[in-house]
Amino acid sequence: MDANHINDNTVRTPDMIAAEIVAIKEQTGKILLISAVEIGKRLLEAKEKIPYGEFVRWLEGSVAYSESTAYNLMHxxxxxxxxxxVSSDVSGKTEAFTKLGYTQAFVLLGLPAEERAEFITQFDLENMAVRELQQAVNDRKLALTEKEALQKENDTQKSAISQLSKELDQAKKEATDNLQAVWAEQGNVLKLQRKLDVVENENAATKHIAEIELESKILKLNLSMTQADARFDLIAKGFDDLFIAIKEMAAADPKAFKFYLIQTNQFISKTLEKLRRMEKSAPAVPEAPATPEDSAL
Incomplete structure (x- = not known):
C-alpha cells in the first residue's frame, strides 16, 4: 500500500480508512509491530476526519476496536x-523492531525511547512470555531510576566539594591577611615599647599617654590573634568535612573518589607552597630590647 496515499486527505474517507484497517487485521492473526503502526497511523488519520464525539462509535461499528485498544495502537x-x-532496510535495529508483537511493543513503551532499541537486542523477545517481558522492563526501569539517583547524589557531592573549596580559599585568604596584620601589630608593639622606655623618665602625663597607646595596640593585637585562631578553626573544620565527603564517595563512585582525592592533595600542596613563599617574604620581626636583667646576665 502506498504510504503517501495515507496522507492524501482530499480523497480519503473514514469508510476507506476502515476498510484498510480491516484488511491489515486479516493479513495475520497476530498483530506484529509493523502492522500495529500502520493501523495506528490510520486511526490517527480517521480521528482527524470524524466529527467530535463520533470516534468511539465509528471504532465499534467500522473496525471492531474498543476505545482503549484504539488509543494504544495510536500511541x-x-x-x-x-x-x-528511519531506514528502508530491515537489518539491525529496524529488523528487531519488526519482529515485535503488538503486546510486546506496548509493554516496551514503559522504557524511554533511547533504551528500547538496546533492550530488544539483549533479550529473546520472541520466546519470552508477556509476564517475563513485563518483569524485565520493570527491572530495567528500576536500574535506570537507581542510576539516576546515584548520578544526582554524585552531582550533589561534587557541588558540595566545590562550594567547600571556595570557602576554604576564602578562609585561607582571610587567615593570611590576619596573620600578616598580626605580624605588623607585633612590630608596632615593640616600637611603642621602645618609645615608652625613652620617655620613661619624662613627665607622668606623657608616660601615661604612651601607656594608653601601648594598651590599645595590645588589645588590637589580641583581637587580631583571636580572629586568626577562629579562621584556623574554620579551616580545620572545613578540611574535616571535606575528608568525610571524599571518604563517603569511595563506595558510591570510586572514580570520583580518586579524582577528588588527587585534587585535594594538589590543593593542600599548593596551599603549603603559598604559605612558605609568604613566610619568606614577610618582614622580619624585630627583637625586643635588652632589659637590665639581660645585661646583668
Missing amino acids: IAEAYGPELS
Missing part, C-alpha cells in the same frame, strides 16, 4: 513509527 504508531521509517 504505538506515534512511538515506533519514526523508528521504523
Whole structure:
C-alpha cells in the first residue's frame, strides 16, 4: 500500500480508512509491530476526519476496536513509527523492531525511547512470555531510576566539594591577611615599647599617654590573634568535612573518589607552597630590647 496515499486527505474517507484497517487485521492473526503502526497511523488519520464525539462509535461499528485498544495502537504508531521509517532496510535495529508483537511493543513503551532499541537486542523477545517481558522492563526501569539517583547524589557531592573549596580559599585568604596584620601589630608593639622606655623618665602625663597607646595596640593585637585562631578553626573544620565527603564517595563512585582525592592533595600542596613563599617574604620581626636583667646576665 502506498504510504503517501495515507496522507492524501482530499480523497480519503473514514469508510476507506476502515476498510484498510480491516484488511491489515486479516493479513495475520497476530498483530506484529509493523502492522500495529500502520493501523495506528490510520486511526490517527480517521480521528482527524470524524466529527467530535463520533470516534468511539465509528471504532465499534467500522473496525471492531474498543476505545482503549484504539488509543494504544495510536500511541504505538506515534512511538515506533519514526523508528521504523528511519531506514528502508530491515537489518539491525529496524529488523528487531519488526519482529515485535503488538503486546510486546506496548509493554516496551514503559522504557524511554533511547533504551528500547538496546533492550530488544539483549533479550529473546520472541520466546519470552508477556509476564517475563513485563518483569524485565520493570527491572530495567528500576536500574535506570537507581542510576539516576546515584548520578544526582554524585552531582550533589561534587557541588558540595566545590562550594567547600571556595570557602576554604576564602578562609585561607582571610587567615593570611590576619596573620600578616598580626605580624605588623607585633612590630608596632615593640616600637611603642621602645618609645615608652625613652620617655620613661619624662613627665607622668606623657608616660601615661604612651601607656594608653601601648594598651590599645595590645588589645588590637589580641583581637587580631583571636580572629586568626577562629579562621584556623574554620579551616580545620572545613578540611574535616571535606575528608568525610571524599571518604563517603569511595563506595558510591570510586572514580570520583580518586579524582577528588588527587585534587585535594594538589590543593593542600599548593596551599603549603603559598604559605612558605609568604613566610619568606614577610618582614622580619624585630627583637625586643635588652632589659637590665639581660645585661646583668
